[in-house]
Structures are given as structure tokens and as C-alpha cells.
Amino acid sequence: MTTLILGFGNPDRGDDALGPIATAQLGGAHANPLTIDLAGVTTLICLDAAAPNGTPGRIHEFDASAAQLPAALEAVSSHGFGLAAALELARALGELPPRVLVFAVEGVCFDHGAPLSPAVAAALPELQRRVRAVPGA
Template identity: 40%
Template structure:
């Protein structure tokens, strides 16, 4: 995970796997847009985590309901992925391939240089997002 803070989604997924029931799928993606859309093809609820760069304090946690509204593309403009998360989601929306519920957590990054690990502020936010995700998962299971 030497993609700087852009690896925050992978780090969060790896922590989350230890804290969710077996019937919840936690997938790690490399940013391939087609693979993202394929992975949520039959899912009712998807929660996606990525680094953002909006100018707020590093480690700030943003939560968006992407099934209801487009993501603010300026938050997701810096990425080591082929396509940014906002672009992938809007492509899926255009193709009518969004899951019923799509929540996106954006964690404000500090360092995006290749070859370094996650900054301390972002690493702290990972733990908070894992806690919030556990609550989200519990809420969505009650609704379903």
C-alpha cells in the first residue's frame, strides 16, 4: 500500500473485514471502473471508501449518498486510479447500473505521492470510518 493516502480505501477494507459478519462482503478494488460496476452488479447496498482532496483538514471524513445525488467531483479529482470515483459512479448512473443504496465515504488525504504509506491523520480516520461503517451495515440490515 505505497500509494500514499490514496490507499485509504484498501486500508479501511482490510480493517473492516475483521469486524463484520460473514454474510457481508468486503471487497478491495484497485480503481478499475468496470470492475467496480461488475462487483456491485447484484448488490442492493454498496459502501465505497476513497481518499478525497477538497481542501479540508487531513483526516476529515465526508459521507455522501451517491444513489440520491452526484458526488462533488472536485472532492475526487486527485487519484491514482484510471478513473475517479465520481466518474465511475456517474457512468454507472448513466447506464442505470447503480445499486439501490450507494454510500461513499471520502477521507481527506494529506499525501498522495507514490512510495509512501498513509499519513497519521488519515490512519486515525480509518478507525473512525470502520466504526461508522459497522453502524451503517447494521442500519441497512434492519431496513432490508
């Protein structure tokens, strides 16, 4: 079983840096959704920030193996080509790994040059704990 942990986001835009920061701490890679090679991957774990939906720092978990991510998650992407669109492209091309888990943390500040907000920074240890609990991670 091959597990790939990918972090999505812009490291220079406040809470959008969550994906790259968390992934680096977990030994994964910062990703451009258009350049991901999924050959041989059996479990894909994606880490990304999401726009606030009531509680900054709240961690949402989605199993995208058999179903699309919620439409609300796609609508809040700060990327030109978001994570949900990348996963659906891989699904349409028959390249989506058998198991795809997405962890999205609600952010509050996506300003250029801003650091992680306190709420998102405080969520990092729990996010890492959840990812490490995934078999094979």
C-alpha cells in the same frame, strides 16, 4: 439485502492506500472502478481518499444514490477513471444499486512508497465505526 464494501486507491501511494486498507479491515474488496459487478447489490459502500481540503483526516460522507458526488471530489481523484465517474457510468447504464454511500477521507500525502499519514491513520477507527453503523454493513 446485499451490501458490498469497496475500497478505491493505490496501496503504494501514501494516503491513497486508505480505501484498500480500510476495506480489507472491514472484510470488503479493493476495486478497479471499471471491473465492479454490481448485480444483486442493494447497498454499495465506497471508501476512498480525497485530496486535502483544509483538514487531513476529515471524513466526508455522501449519499450518491440520487445525486452525483460533488464536483470537487471528482476533480481530486488520483485514479485514471475515478470513483465519481464510475458511479455516474453505472447510473447511466441503470446498474447503480438503490443505495450508494461514499466515505472520503482527506489525505495529505500521495507520494509513491509513502505510508499513510498520521492524520489519515488516526481516522481509520472512526471511518470503520461509521461504516459498521450502516444497516446491513
